[in-house]
Amino acid sequence: MKLLLTGFDPFGKDDINPSFEAVKKMPDKIEGIDILKLEIPTIFNKCAEIIHQQIVETKPDIILCIGQAGGRYAITPERVAINLDDARIADNAGQKPVDRKIKNDGQTAYFSQLPIKKMSKAIISSGLHSCVSNSAGTFVCNHIMYQVQYMIDKEFNNIKAGFIHIPFLPSQIINRPNMPCLSLEDDVRGLTAAIKAITQ
Amino acid sequence: MKLLLTGFDPFGKDDINPSFEAVKKMPDKIEGIDILKLEIPTIFNKCAEIIHQQIVETKPDIILCIGQAGGRYAITPERVAINLDDARIADNAGQKPVDRKIKNDGQTAYFSQLPIKKMSKAIISSGLHSCVSNSAGTFVCNHIMYQVQYMIDKEFNNIKAGFIHIPFLPSQIINRPNMPCLSLEDDVRGLTAAIKAITQ
Amino acid sequence: MKLLLTGFDPFGKDDINPSFEAVKKMPDKIEGIDILKLEIPTIFNKCAEIIHQQIVETKPDIILCIGQAGGRYAITPERVAINLDDARIADNAGQKPVDRKIKNDGQTAYFSQLPIKKMSKAIISSGLHSCVSNSAGTFVCNHIMYQVQYMIDKEFNNIKAGFIHIPFLPSQIINRPNMPCLSLEDDVRGLTAAIKAITQ
Amino acid sequence: MKLLLTGFDPFGKDDINPSFEAVKKMPDKIEGIDILKLEIPTIFNKCAEIIHQQIVETKPDIILCIGQAGGRYAITPERVAINLDDARIADNAGQKPVDRKIKNDGQTAYFSQLPIKKMSKAIISSGLHSCVSNSAGTFVCNHIMYQVQYMIDKEFNNIKAGFIHIPFLPSQIINRPNMPCLSLEDDVRGLTAAIKAITQ
Numbered sequence: 001m002k003l004l005l006t007g008f009d010p011f012g013k014d015d016i017n018p019s020f021e022a023v024k025k026m027p028d029k030i031e032g033i034d035i036l037k038l039e040i041p042t043i044f045n046k047c048a049e050i051i052h053q054q055i056v057e058t059k060p061d062i063i064l065c066i067g068q069a070g071g072r073y074a075i076t077p078e079r080v081a082i083n084l085d086d087a088r089i090a091d092n093a094g095q096k097p098v099d100r101k102i103k104n105d106g107q108t109a110y111f112s113q114l115p116i117k118k119m120s121k122a123i124i125s126s127g128l129h130s131c132v133s134n135s136a137g138t139f140v141c142n143h144i145m146y147q148v149q150y151m152i153d154k155e156f157n158n159i160k161a162g163f164i165h166i167p168f169l170p171s172q173i174i175n176r177p178n179m180p181c182l183s184l185e186d187d188v189r190g191l192t193a194a195i196k197a198i199t200q
Numbered sequence: 201m202k203l204l205l206t207g208f209d210p211f212g213k214d215d216i217n218p219s220f221e222a223v224k225k226m227p228d229k230i231e232g233i234d235i236l237k238l239e240i241p242t243i244f245n246k247c248a249e250i251i252h253q254q255i256v257e258t259k260p261d262i263i264l265c266i267g268q269a270g271g272r273y274a275i276t277p278e279r280v281a282i283n284l285d286d287a288r289i290a291d292n293a294g295q296k297p298v299d300r301k302i303k304n305d306g307q308t309a310y311f312s313q314l315p316i317k318k319m320s321k322a323i324i325s326s327g328l329h330s331c332v333s334n335s336a337g338t339f340v341c342n343h344i345m346y347q348v349q350y351m352i353d354k355e356f357n358n359i360k361a362g363f364i365h366i367p368f369l370p371s372q373i374i375n376r377p378n379m380p381c382l383s384l385e386d387d388v389r390g391l392t393a394a395i396k397a398i399t400q
Numbered sequence: 401m402k403l404l405l406t407g408f409d410p411f412g413k414d415d416i417n418p419s420f421e422a423v424k425k426m427p428d429k430i431e432g433i434d435i436l437k438l439e440i441p442t443i444f445n446k447c448a449e450i451i452h453q454q455i456v457e458t459k460p461d462i463i464l465c466i467g468q469a470g471g472r473y474a475i476t477p478e479r480v481a482i483n484l485d486d487a488r489i490a491d492n493a494g495q496k497p498v499d500r501k502i503k504n505d506g507q508t509a510y511f512s513q514l515p516i517k518k519m520s521k522a523i524i525s526s527g528l529h530s531c532v533s534n535s536a537g538t539f540v541c542n543h544i545m546y547q548v549q550y551m552i553d554k555e556f557n558n559i560k561a562g563f564i565h566i567p568f569l570p571s572q573i574i575n576r577p578n579m580p581c582l583s584l585e586d587d588v589r590g591l592t593a594a595i596k597a598i599t600q
Numbered sequence: 601m602k603l604l605l606t607g608f609d610p611f612g613k614d615d616i617n618p619s620f621e622a623v624k625k626m627p628d629k630i631e632g633i634d635i636l637k638l639e640i641p642t643i644f645n646k647c648a649e650i651i652h653q654q655i656v657e658t659k660p661d662i663i664l665c666i667g668q669a670g671g672r673y674a675i676t677p678e679r680v681a682i683n684l685d686d687a688r689i690a691d692n693a694g695q696k697p698v699d700r701k702i703k704n705d706g707q708t709a710y711f712s713q714l715p716i717k718k719m720s721k722a723i724i725s726s727g728l729h730s731c732v733s734n735s736a737g738t739f740v741c742n743h744i745m746y747q748v749q750y751m752i753d754k755e756f757n758n759i760k761a762g763f764i765h766i767p768f769l770p771s772q773i774i775n776r777p778n779m780p781c782l783s784l785e786d787d788v789r790g791l792t793a794a795i796k797a798i799t800q
Contacts, residue, residue, distance in 0.1 A: 071778075073378055080482055082509060082534070099517075109482060109509035117499075127371045129381075134482070135535035170386055171327045178273055178671075180380035181329075186370055271578075282680055282709060282734070299717075309682060309709035317699075334682070335735035378471075473778055527771045529781075570786055571727045578673055580780035581729075586770055 002034045003195065004060035006051065008067055008140065011042035012089050018169045019066040022187035030195045036060060042140045043093045044085055048147035055156060062160050062198060063148055064114070066191065067141035069133075069165035070172070073180040075123050075190040076133035077116040078163040081146035082109045086138035102143060103150050110149030114162030114198055122197035123190040128182075130190065136163055164194060202234045203395065204260035206251065208267055208340065211242035212289050218369045219266040222387035230395045236260060242340045243293040244285055248347035255356060262360050262398060263348050264314070266391065267341035269333075269365035270372070273380040275323050275390040276333040277316040278363040281345035282309045286338035302343060303350050310349030314362030314398055322397035323390040328382075330390065336363055364394060402434045403595065404460035406451065408467055408540065411442035412489050418569045419466040422587035430595045436460060442540045443493040444485060448547035455556060462560050462598060463548050464514070466591065467541035469533075469565035470572070473580040475523050475590040476533040477516040478563040481546035482509045486538035502546050510549030514562030514598055522597035523590040528582075530590065536563055564594060602634045603795065604660035606651065608667055608740065611642035612689050618769045619666040622787035630795045636660060642740045643693040644685055648747035655756060662760050662798060663748055664714070666791065667741035669733075669765035670772070673780040675723050675790040676733040677716040678763040681745035682709045686738035702743060703750050710749030714762030714798055722797035723790040728782075730790065736763055764794060 007020030020039045028035055036058055040047040051063070069076065083106050085097040116132050123130035136142035145163040152159050167182040182190075207220030220239045228235055236258055240247040251263070269276065283306050285297040316332050323330035336342035345363040352359050367382040382390075407420030420439045428435055436458055440447040451463070469476065483506050485497040516532050523530035536542035545563040552559050566587050573579040582590075607620030620639045628635055636658055640647040651663070669676065683706050685697040716732050723730035736742035745763040752759050766787050773779040782790075 073373070073380060079484075080509070082480055084479075084511075107509075108507045108511065109480070111484070111508065124374055127374070129370070129373045129377070129379075131377070134538055138534055170329070170382070173273070173329045174324055174327070177329070177331070179329075180273060181382070182370070183383040183386055185385060186383055279684075280682055280709070284679075284711070307709075308707045308711065309680070311684075311708065334738055338734060473773070473780060524774055527774070529770070529773045529777070529779075531777070570729070570782070573673070573729045574724055574727070577729070577731070579729075580673060581782070582770070583783040583786055585785065586783055 001199070002036055002058060002060040003062040003064060004036045004038060004054060004058065006038045006040050006065045008040055008042045009092065011092055014172055016169065016172065017068050018166050018184065018187060019068050021184055022166060022191060023066055025184060025188045026191060030192060031199050033199050040144065041092055043091045044095050044097060044140060044143055046093065047140060047144050051144070051148060052151060055151065060159065064195065065144050065148065065163045067163065067165055068168065070168050071179060072165060072167045074129040074131060074167065075182070075187065076131060076165045077114065077119045077194065078112060078133050078136040078145060078165060079116055080109050080111050080134060081136055081142050081149055081163070083107065083146060084138055085143055091140055102146050106150045107153065110146060110153065112162035113160035116162065119194040119197045122193040126189050126193035128186055128190045133165060136165065141165065164191065201399070202236055202258060202260040203262040203264060204236045204238060204254060204258065206238045206240050206265045208240055208242045209292065211292055214372055216369065216372065217268050218366050218384065218387060219268050221384055222366060222391060223266055225384060225388045226391060230392060231399050233399050240344065241292055243291045244295050244297060244340060244343055246293065247340060247344050251344070251348060252351060255351065260359065264395065265344050265348065265363045267363065267365050268368065270368050271379060272365060272367045274329040274331060274367065275382070275387070276331060276365045277314065277319045277394065278312060278333050278336040278345060278365060279316055280309050280311050280334065281336055281342050281349055283307065283346060284338055285343055291340055302346050306350045307353065310346060310353065312362035313360035316362065319394040319397045322393040326389050326393035328386055328390045333365060336365065341365065364391065401599070402436055402458060402460040403462040403464060404436045404438060404454060404458065406438045406440050406465045408440055408442045409492065411492055414572055416569065416572065417468050418566050418584065418587060419468050421584055422566060422591060423466055425584060425588045426591060430592060431599050433599050440544065441492055443491045444495050444497060444540060444543055446493065447540060447544050451544070451548060452551060455551065460559065464561070464595065465544050465548065465563045467563065467565055468568065470568050471579060472565060472567045474529040474531060474567065475582070475587065476531060476565045477514065477519045477594065478512060478533050478536040478545060478565060479516055480509050480511050480534065481536055481542050481549055483507065483546060484538055485543055491540055502543060503550050506550045507553065510546060510553065512562035513560035516562065519594040519597045522593040526589050526593035528586055528590045533565060536565065541565065564591065601632070601799070602636055602658060602660040603662040603664060604636045604638060604654060604658065606638045606640050606665045608640055608642045609692065611692055614772055616769065616772065617668050618766050618784065618787060619668050621784055622766060622791055623666055625784060625788045626791060630792060631799050633799050640744065641692055643691045644695050644697060644740060644743055646693065647740060647744050651744070651748060652751060655751065660759065664795065665744050665748065665763045667763065667765050668768065670768050671779060672765060672767045674729040674731060674767065675787070676731060676765045677714065677719045677794065678712060678733050678736040678745060678765060679716055680709050680711050680734065681736055681742050681749055683707065683746060684738055685743055691740055702746050706750045707753065710746060710753065712762035713760035716762065719794040719797045722793040726789050726793035728786055728790045733765060736765065741765065764791065
C-alpha cells in the first residue's frame with residue numbers, strides 16, 4: 001500500500017513552511033505502508049497538476065496533504081473542502097483569485113474520505129492536542145484538498161484522501177506575539193499517529 | 201562559578217510541571233558554569249526554606265528559578281517580584297493565602313539582578329519567541345522569586361537571582377483548548393541560551 | 401419587500417442568546433424593507449419546520465438567520481453551509497446527532513446568496529470589526545443555514561438567504577475568562593448595517 | 601467627599617482613548633461623591649505635574665486614574681505600580697525612556713489603597729467580566745499610578761488612590777483582528793459600579 005504525503009513550499013513572508021519540513025522528517029514506512037513524499041508549490045492549479053502527475057506515475061492508495069495554518073493551536077484534520085478560491089495574499093506565482101469557483105463541474109464541497117475523528121484521537125493519544133477542523137480556509141490549502149477530491153470524484157474513485165493543518169513552528173512566531181506554535185518533532189509525532197490511524 | 205537552577209513539582213490538576221522537567225534535562229555545565237539542579241515543592245515558605253539551606257550548603261553565585269505559566273506563549277524572564285501572596289488554588293500543602301504580605305520587613309517589591317532583556321534576546325536568537333514579563337503572578341512563583349530576593353537583601357548580598365516562566369508542555373494542553381504550549385526540547389534550548397546570556 | 405430575520409432561543413448553559421435578543425431590538429423597517437422577526441428553537445429539524453411554515457405564510461424575499469458564536473471577536477457573515485450535523489452538546493430537545501447528513505438529496509454544501517463581503521464592509525463602516533467566516537460549525541447554526549438553502553434549492557428558488565454569527569454578550573463572559581464579547585447595542589448597529597447592505 | 605477621576609488623551613496610532621471618553625461620560629455625582637473629571641496627557645512626568653496641581657487646587661479624597669489596556673478582555677483594577685519606566689513606543693512628547701527609575705527616593709513599588717477585589721466584584725455584579733491585574737505595564741499608565749502613590753507617600757498621606765485599565769473600544773479593533781473590545785456604555789457602567797464599591 002502507498003500513501004502520497006505532500007507538503008507546501010514557503011509562502012507569504014515566511015521562508016519556511018512547517019508542512020514540507022514535517023513531511024521530510026517523516027519515516028519512509030509506517031506500519032508497512034510506503035510513504036511517498038512530495039513537495040508541492042503554494043500555487044493555485046499548479047499544485048494540483050503536480051499531484052495529478054504523481055498519481056498517474058505512482059498510483060497511491062491514499063493521499064494526505066499537509067499545510068500550515070498559522071494561528072491554530074493544534075494539529076487539525078480537515079473535514080471538508082469547498083469549491084472556492086478567495087486569496088487575501090498572492091500565491092507563489094502572484095495569483096490572487098477572489099471568490100472564484102475552482103471547478104465548474106465539481107460539487108459545491110467534498111468531504112474527506114479519511115477517518116478524521118479517529119486520526120484526531122490518535123494524535124491526542126500520542127500526547128498532543130488535536131481536533132477536527134470544519135474549514136480549510138479559501139487559500140491554496142482548501143484548493144488542493146478540493147482539487148484532489150475532484151480528481152477522486154472524476155477519475156480515481158478508489159483513492160482516499162484528506163488534509164491536515166499544522167501550526168506555526170516556534171521560529172515562525174518570534175515576531176508574531178501571542179501566536180501558538182508546535183515543534184517539528186511534535187508535528188512528526190502527531191502526523192505519524194494520524195497516518196497509523198488511517199491505515200489501521 | 202555555580203548557578204543554582206530550580207524547578208517546581210507538579211501542582212493543581214497537572215501531574216507534570218514543565219519547570220522541573222526542563223531543569224532535569226539541562227546540561228550540568230554551561231560555558232564553564234556548574235549547574236546545580238534542585239526540585240522545590242510548590243508550597244509557600246517551604247520552597248524558600250529548601251533554597252535557603254541549599255544556598256548555605258552550596259554557596260551559588262547565581263540563582264535562577266523556573267516556573268510554569270500556563271497560558272503564556274513564550275519563555276519569559278520576570279522583571280519584578282512583589283511582597284504579596286494571593287492564591288486562587290491551594291499549594292501542595294493545602295495553603296491558600298489571600299492578600300498576605302510575604303515579609304513584614306521586606307521591600308514592597310524587588311527587581312531581578314539578572315540581565316532580563318539580554319536573556320530574552322538570547323532566547324530569541326536560539327529560535328524561540330521571548331519577552332520580558334512584568335508580573336510573576338501572586339502564587340508560589342512570585343513567592344519564591346520574592347523570597348530569594350529577600351534573602352539576597354538581608355543575608356547574601358553577592359548573589360544575583362531571577363526567575364523565568366515557561367509555557368505548558370504539549371501534553372498539558374490536550375484538555376485545554378486554545379492554550380499555547382512549548383516542547384521540553386525548546387524549553388531546554390531557550391533556558392540554555394538565557395543562562396549563557398547571564399554568564400557572559 | 402420583506403426580510404425574515406430569525407434568532408435562536410438560549411441553549412447549553414446560557415440563559416440568554418444574543419441572537420434573538422438582538423433580533424428583538426432591531427427596527428421593524430430598514431430602508432423600506434419590512435423586518436419580520438422570528439424566534440426559532442435551538443433544535444435540529446424543528447427550527448427548519450418553523451421557518452418553512454413562516455415562508456409559506458409570509459412569503460419573505462430574504463431570509464437572514466442570526467446565531468451565537470461564542471469565542472468570536474466580531475460579527476461574521478457566513479459564506480457556506482455544509483450537509484452535516486455533528487453536535488458536541490445536546491440541542492434543546494436532547495438530540496445530539498453525530499456525523500449525520502442533513503438531507504440525503506441535498507448538495508454537499510450551499511453558498512449564501514447574500515453579498516457577504518459587502519455586508520462585512522458595511523458592518524465595518526458602522527464602526528465595528530467584521531470579517532467573512534468560512535464555517536458555521538456543525539451544530540444548529542450550520543443546520544438551519546443549510547436547511548434554508550435546501551428549501552431555496554428545492555422549493556423557493558427566488559428567496560435569497562444567509563446567516564450571520566455574533567459574539568457572546570458581556571454578561572455571558574463573566575465566568576468565561578479571556579473570551580471576547582460585543583454589546584447588544586453594537587449587535588443591533590452592525591446587523592442593521594448588514595441588512596442595509598443586502599437591500600441596496 | 602471628592603473623587604478625582606482622570607483619563608488619558610490618545611496615543612500611538614489611535615485617535616481615540618477609551619479612558620478619557622469613558623471619564624467624560626461618567627456621572628458628576630456618584631452616591632453623594634463629587635466626581636472631578638480631568639484629562640491628562642500621555643506624557644511621562646507631565647501627567648504627574650498636572651495631577652499634582654489638581655490635588656493642590658481641589659483637594660480630592662480619592663484619586664482614580666483610568667487607562668487603556670489594549671488586548672485585555674475586561675475592566676481590571678490594578679494592584680500595584682512599580683518604580684520603572686520602560687517604553688516600547690514614544691509618549692506624546694516623543695519621550696521613550698528605557699529601564700528608568702521613576703523616583704530615586706521612592707519605594708520599589710506601591711500597592712493601591714483602593715479595595716480592588718471589592719471593585720472587581722462590583723463590576724461583575726453590574727454584568728461585566730472583571731479581575732484584578734497584577735501589572736499596569738511599564739508605560740505611562742504604570743507611571744502615573746506610581747507617581748500618584750509617591751505623592752501620597754511623600755505629601756498627601758490621607759488620599760487613597762488607584763488605577764483601572766479598560767479594553768479597546770469596538771472602533772479601535774477594526775484593524776486589529778482577534779482583539780477583544782468593550783463598549784463605552786459598558787465602560788461607564790463598570791466604572792460607576794467600581795466607584796460605588798470604593799465609597800461604600
